[in-house]
Amino acid sequence: MKDQKTFRVFIVEDDLWYSSMLEYYLSLNPDYVIQKFDTAKSFLARIHEKPEVITLDYSLPDMNGDQLLMQIKEISPDSKVIIISGQEDVKIALDLLKKGAYDYIVKDEDAKDRLWNTIQNLRENVQLKQEIETLKEEVHRKYDFSKAIIGNSPVIQRVFSMMEKAARTNITVSIAGETGTGKELVAKSIHYNSPRKNQPFVAVNLAAIPKDLLESEMFGHEKGAFTGAIARRIGKFEEASKGTLFLDEIGEMDINMQAKLLRALQEKEIMRVGSNDLVKIDVRIIVATHRNLLDMVKEGTFREDLYYRLLGLPINLPPLRERENDVLIIAKHFMEVFCKENNLQVKNFSTEAKKKLLGHAFPGNVRELKSVVELACVMAEGNDIEPDHLNVTSQNIISDFMMKEVTLKEFTTKFIQYYLDKYNYDVLKVARKLDVGKSTIYRMIQNKEVFVHKKYAYENSFMN
Structure with a gap:
């Protein structure tokens, strides 16, 4: 297997003195691996190594440069071929460049310097291309469904199934979910697993853009379209060309702008502010909201026709409280990542x-x-994260509890646990506050229905 760090240069030259001179000169860069050949036959025996650069003498004893160039492009099309010739014939040079040669250098006193600069530029381009490919691979791995969104609960598995269906086509996707459930992460995962993965992903938070600026932000504007428009600017639709446009908080869009968005989606064309020219668009649309759009349609604050245009494939992200033990799986992941990033x-x-x-x-x-x-990782001095390291006390216990349907017993347990947390596990104080017998709370602790932190624990005989 070829070492990705090497940069191979093959010199094909029948003039041994000239090839040695090129070899010496290029070898001044220790990163280059140089190999010389004085015939087309000997060179073709090694072309399977697919060097990054081939310097090719136009006049070889067993084959001319034109014929050899055609074979190189067939066998190793990614190799860059630099023709080095004693003939200063513009017609020949243009013909070879049309057939795929990267450059044509005449053998004169400046040849070696020009060759050095050309190869150096080539190498930089190759490295940049490799870096881009590496970044793309990293992005694709990052947004692998199983890695981007963590969890094993049945509700999240259903989300994975819908995401896979969404990624296979260009259907519009509408993502609904409470704040903090990961709507943008889902949108990115769909994009980077779709046929458009190598094209732009452009996210727009509609709630963060003043309504007076939204049309310009989405569709772009021409120079002089309004005060301050000192140059033409393309909008988010054009920026996302061939890729995905993610419209977050779509429910916050002004009703007048909704009509313009609907037209753009229906006609697949936009018009920049201050222009009369239509611009064709090719984008995949993913929208997200924490609001109930159907209720907004009934209230008259969201267009019904736009609602059905955007509905497409709906994905409902469950809140964390409905994801069962996913809470612990995600917490462990966040803990490991934070500790690694902070050398803990x-x-x-x-x-x-x-x-x-x-x-x-x-x-x-x-x-x-x-x-x-993350706060718990900072607060915990030892190896264990304890309850008092977790800052999760709700400011509104009733609304917090009522967000999830529970039995009366479960509600009572949570209620007492809340007060134990609030008053540093002082059982007597909690009993007075709630007007219940302290033995009731002791019994719940003993049965492990509620807990107290070990440093606040009462007598060992009781706790056992």
């Missing part, structure tokens, strides 16, 4: 900490969980 020892979540995470409704969803875990 990987930590463990204690049983009590896990219980506390599972008992919290996470109104901020995955975004909130990430923040909670």
